[in-house]
Amino acid sequence: MNIALLGYGRMGKTIEEIAENRGHKIVLKISDDIENHDLKDKNIDVAIDFSIPKAAFKNITTCFKNNIPVVSGTTGWLDHYEKARKICNEENSAFIYASNFSLGVNVFFQLNQKLAEMMQGLEDYKVDIEEIHHTKKLDAPSGTAITLAQQILEENSRLKGWQLDDADEDEIPIYAKRIEDVPGTHAVTYDSPVDKIEITHTAKSRQGFALGAVVAAEYLKDKTGIFTMKDVLADLFQN
Numbered sequence: 001m002n003i004a005l006l007g008y009g010r011m012g013k014t015i016e017e018i019a020e021n022r023g024h025k026i027v028l029k030i031s032d033d034i035e036n037h038d039l040k041d042k043n044i045d046v047a048i049d050f051s052i053p054k055a056a057f058k059n060i061t062t063c064f065k066n067n068i069p070v071v072s073g074t075t076g077w078l079d080h081y082e083k084a085r086k087i088c089n090e091e092n093s094a095f096i097y098a099s100n101f102s103l104g105v106n107v108f109f110q111l112n113q114k115l116a117e118m119m120q121g122l123e124d125y126k127v128d129i130e131e132i133h134h135t136k137k138l139d140a141p142s143g144t145a146i147t148l149a150q151q152i153l154e155e156n157s158r159l160k161g162w163q164l165d166d167a168d169e170d171e172i173p174i175y176a177k178r179i180e181d182v183p184g185t186h187a188v189t190y191d192s193p194v195d196k197i198e199i200t201h202t203a204k205s206r207q208g209f210a211l212g213a214v215v216a217a218e219y220l221k222d223k224t225g226i227f228t229m230k231d232v233l234a235d236l237f238q239n
Helices: 010-021 055-067 078-090 103-119 144-155 207-220 228-239
Strands: 002-007 025-030 044-050 071-072 094-097 125-131 161-164 170-179 184-192 198-201 225-227
Touching: 002 010, 010 025, 010 207, 044 055, 055 071, 055 078, 071 207, 078 094, 094 170, 094 207, 094 228, 103 144, 103 184, 103 198, 103 207, 103 228, 125 144, 144 161, 144 170, 144 184, 161 225, 170 225, 207 228
Parallel strands: 002 025, 002 044, 044 071, 071 094, 094 225, 125 170, 161 170
Antiparallel strands: 125 184, 184 198
16 A cells, blocks of 8 residues: 655654555655645555644645545644545545544544443543543644543533633533653543542553554545544454
């Protein structure tokens, strides 16, 4: 499979290593403006986008217009997500966006959704989310923490939204910490006067995020439409 890397920072380099170890070829690496590059002659099967928020929308939609499916893990640009989906469908392309491509995190997402469903009737428990990342992470809270919050909100009608740090009684507080060289830790805690329930995912390196992105790209090749990591996991479990 021929892969274009949109964003060639630390994550891009890790994706490159894993993709090549799995027998794929990196045919394009973009760290500047995508319009400076000719996409047509590269025979690109899938693009993997881990760029920066201000570049993501242009990167993704330019690929759609060149008949290149996209796997994107860039966070902080989602104000334009619905427009990107629309362009994907108009161009008959394919797209997977995930706030976190780690296969373990996506299992964690499913656990979080199930736990939220079980806890929604227990009013004595107050829920909060904590996320810890390296100091170079540009956005706060993380996209993963926002996904966790949105899952809880879907299951609990008493909660109206989330806030960074200071939250009202009917909101989920998300606490974001930045510590040198932490790949990513996320914890969801339900606390009551009598006990506490907590689920945590701790990343040990960037390898898990990069592997999940490559697996998602393998899944997306030759498909048309918009998919999620649930589709990727279902395919893995089926096989």
